Amino acid sequence: DTAVSQTPKYLVTQMGNDKSIKCEQNLGHDTMYWYKQDSKKFLKIMFSYNNKELIINETVPNRFSPKSPDKAHLNLHINSLELGDSAVYFCASSQRQGVETQYFGPGTRLLVL
Amino acid sequence: GEDVEQSLFLSVREGDSSVINCTYTDSSSTYLYWYKQEPGAGLQLLTYIFSNMDMKQDQRLTVLLNKKDKHLSLRIADTQTGDSAIYFCAEMNYGQNFVFGPGTRLSVLP
Numbered sequence: 001d002t003a004v005s006q007t008p009k010y011l012v013t014q015m016g017n018d019k020s021i022k023c024e025q026n027l028g029h030d031t032m033y034w035y036k037q038d039s040k041k042f043l044k045i046m047f048s049y050n051n052k053e054l055i056i057n058e059t060v061p062n063r064f065s066p067k068s069p070d071k072a073h074l075n076l077h078i079n080s081l082e083l084g085d086s087a088v089y090f091c092a093s094s095q096r097q098g099v100e101t102q103y104f105g106p107g108t109r110l111l112v113l
Numbered sequence: 114g115e116d117v118e119q120s121l122f123l124s125v126r127e128g129d130s131s132v133i134n135c136t137y138t139d140s141s142s143t144y145l146y147w148y149k150q151e152p153g154a155g156l157q158l159l160t161y162i163f164s165n166m167d168m169k170q171d172q173r174l175t176v177l178l179n180k181k182d183k184h185l186s187l188r189i190a191d192t193q194t195g196d197s198a199i200y201f202c203a204e205m206n207y208g209q210n211f212v213f214g215p216g217t218r219l220s221v222l223p
Contacts, residue, residue: 033211041199043213090155101146102211104156
């Protein structure tokens with residue numbers, strides 16, 4: 001019955017590898033998001049995705065790419081992982097884009113060695 | 114640009130009231146939120162307030178909004194050890210940007 005789920009919960013990998021994090025929401029929401037939370041707990045939005053419209057935070061490296069096979073899923077693919085990518089990545093969803101309450105997944109803890 | 118600020122730490126004794134403060138800069142903020150993050154867990158929406166309201170109460174939680182001063186506070190009555198967590202203030206504005214504060218770490222002492 002989890003509203004927003006992410007897999008895996010933990011991910012440990014080496015520099016240079018490519019990895020994906022999956023996100024699914026069963027709330028019937030139209031918009032999904034990816035956030036990065038760094039070691040100081042600061043949360044920054046990376047992407048929002050609504051009806052095939054992708055809005056990218058310009059500070060996000062192009063090694064990060066979101067992929068949405070359908071409205072209920074927004075996966076995050078990361079190429080050529082770097083040490084600085086180590087963080088907790090949160091997926092979220094909202095009913096629609098704009099001024100809407102967002103519901104968060106449990107987070108994926110990524111550690112790059 | 115938009116900025117949301119919070120004090121980083123707060124310690125209270127069990128049974129006391131906690132007040133977590135937040136200031137924001139964007140005057141077009143329409144919704145303001147409080148999220149709770151327990152250790153090792155995701156973000157949980159606690160409550161939110163529309164910018165045309167000045168107070169909202171929900172059981173032990175009271176949100177106060179001073180729109181003139183761009184100041185938001187979250188009061189937790191009868192604070193319990195289970196309330197120990199990081200509390201994030203966040204704002205949403207007409208630009209559809211969702212901006213979080215740095216989080217306030219609440220420690221509840223027995």
